[in-house]
Amino acid sequence: MLFKITLLSAMAFAAPALAADWAVQTDKSHLGFSGVQTGAPFKGSFGTWRAEISFDPAHPEAGHAKVTIDLASARTGDTQRDTALPQADWFDVKHFPQATFEAAGFTPKSGDAYEAAGKLTIRGVAKDVLLPFTLAVAGDSATAKGHLVLVRTVFGVGQGPWTSGEWVALDVGVDFDLVATKAGS
């Protein structure tokens, strides 16, 4: 009887551990983007975003991630660019305040490399993307890093005269460097 109770409680505790939810420490993490304007490269980052990640290294295919980004929090260090970004031609935050990335199932590659097939939604346009990243788990702490190149116009980022790459390159880089701790630990 005692053994049964112990087993049950052990299972009850084991269940969340198996789901392996990770709390992303946004203050220690970085979610950035980069682009080229009139030939000059620039970097920026999002100040407000959150990520819900559940990942068990033993069962990466059962993992799940949802990242929600507050597009109005994009900063590049240039007042002019930062004023333009939230406007209708670019992120149009009035109509689409958030971008989301949602992935179900991670595919292990060689070593610490993984791939997450997910759906990226910007400006209400949802596209399937394959997100490569590396993962380093040390005890209850994990670091995930990745880089993705997007064509901004696929999502309608840059309207009217900005649909050409003449002034602002169509390719945009997204970088992340997430630090997470195992939830409940």
Add this chain to the structure above:
Amino acid sequence: MPRTRYDTVAIGLHWLIALGILALIAIGLTMTHMDLGPMAKFRVYQLHKSIGITVLSAALLRVLWRLTHRPPALPDAMPMLERRAAEGAHVALYAFLLFLPLTGWALVSASPFNIPTVLYGVIPWPHLPVLSALEDKAPVEHLLKIVHGRAAWLLIALVLVHAGAAFRHHFILRDGILRRMLPAIVRKA
């Protein structure tokens, strides 16, 4: 005793506006007639906007100052026709000093590019209402571009007349008209 020279504020504004206009003409002609490449082109447009708004502010102050501070009298020997011409040319100059930047501001506001203006990369400057909210900006911007460009040539002509007249007074009539507007440092030199 009546003033024989313009006061410091009038002189300061005059030369600030003069420098601004010369820079705007040079930049304006360069950015519309030369192939600069995207980066330089973008930068000089932003600089043109910054200087243009500076000139607009200085011109507004200049007009207010002029209306509240009597300028030194013209020489007694000056014929009536020349006095009228001088007055008319000054009124036209003031009008263009305000009109030119305003049409520039309007065309920036009506641009389909909708590029925010940040004066000298530091001070955010708004677009004009109505124009920035137009459904179809391109034809309005096109019209304003023509107006701004043509008006710029008229201002260039006015500036040449203004400077030409000042030089005539200084070098031919030698009546000290130009010296009334010279800063103290230059006057003493």
